[in-house]
Amino acid sequence: xxxxxxxxxxxxxxxxxxxxxxxxxxxxxxxxxxxxxxxxxxxxxxxxxxxxxxxxxxxxxxxxxxxxxxxxxxxxxxxxxxxxxxxxxxxxxxxxxxxxxxxxxxxxxxxxxxxxxxxxxxxxxxxxxxxxxxxxxxxxxxxxxxxxxxxxxxxxxxxxxxxxxxxxxxxxx
Amino acid sequence: xxxxxxxxxxxxxxxxxxxxxxxxxxxxxxxxxxxxxxxxxxxxxxxxxxxxxxxxxxxxxxxxxxxxxxxxxxxxxxxxxxxxxxxxxxxxxxxxxxxxxx
Numbered sequence: 001x002x003x004x005x006x007x008x009x010x011x012x013x014x015x016x017x018x019x020x021x022x023x024x025x026x027x028x029x030x031x032x033x034x035x036x037x038x039x040x041x042x043x044x045x046x047x048x049x050x051x052x053x054x055x056x057x058x059x060x061x062x063x064x065x066x067x068x069x070x071x072x073x074x075x076x077x078x079x080x081x082x083x084x085x086x087x088x089x090x091x092x093x094x095x096x097x098x099x100x101x102x103x104x105x106x107x108x109x110x111x112x113x114x115x116x117x118x119x120x121x122x123x124x125x126x127x128x129x130x131x132x133x134x135x136x137x138x139x140x141x142x143x144x145x146x147x148x149x150x151x152x153x154x155x156x157x158x159x160x161x162x163x164x165x166x167x168x169x170x171x172x173x
Numbered sequence: 174x175x176x177x178x179x180x181x182x183x184x185x186x187x188x189x190x191x192x193x194x195x196x197x198x199x200x201x202x203x204x205x206x207x208x209x210x211x212x213x214x215x216x217x218x219x220x221x222x223x224x225x226x227x228x229x230x231x232x233x234x235x236x237x238x239x240x241x242x243x244x245x246x247x248x249x250x251x252x253x254x255x256x257x258x259x260x261x262x263x264x265x266x267x268x269x270x271x272x273x274x275x
Contacts, residue, residue: 023194073252077259095196099189106185118177143235150242157246165253
């Protein structure tokens with residue numbers, strides 16, 4: 001086993017443990033903090049895939065924006081800072097069995113695929129050139145349309161979020 | 174080097190944990206956290222396939238960027254909905270949000 005493999009296994013173990021804590025811890029604020037650790041583990045695995053750009057984007061967008069937004073929502077939607085009672089549904093073992101089955105099925109199907117043990121070839125020089133990616137995003141013959149659609153989606157989400165969350169009591173009543 | 178299978182197994186486990194959170198948690202914010210875990214698992218898969226099979230082509234990167242944008246939009250709108258619901262009903266426990274139950 002190389003150092004890289006050991007490092008990957010450690011990162012994967014930490015990430016999966018943090019993810020399990022996200023879905024199982026009783027205190028919702030602790031779940032939000034565990035989520036940050038899980039997202040950071042994902043960012044490290046992006047870096048291991050030699051896509052440093054997305055590792056940085058993951059830290060900036062997910063940890064810097066989405067996780068903070070979730071923490072804000074946790075703090076805004078509670079009267080007291082203690083979560084009483086169970087945080088899982090009564091029949092929580094049914095989804096547990098379902099996802100265990102799904103995981104076994106996924107790994108089973110993947111292991112029959114011929115490309116499952118593919119080793120990475122050396123990364124071509126062109127693949128780490130960020131300016132090429134930027135040009136591809138605005139090139140009409142490449143990915144200009146998905147890029148614009150994403151922009152419109154963000155704008156729509158922005159307007160929709162403000163509209164949904166705004167306090168319109170003065171207008172309605 | 175790390176084989177592709179390790180990334181796929183890791184992402185599948187992360188996706189399943191997120192799915193469990195979506196199905197089993199009571200708090201709407203915790204359900205959104207489960208969705209975030211699932212989206213991250215998808216991104217690991219996309220980047221792993223890009224790295225191992227389609228390396229110099231930027232299609233995979235574009236896909237990941239779109240998923241990131243969709244995740245940000247989903248979180249913003251979802252949390253706005255949760256805050257709106259909390260303002261009207263004073264709860265974010267999805268069991269209590271049975272207004273549309275027949």
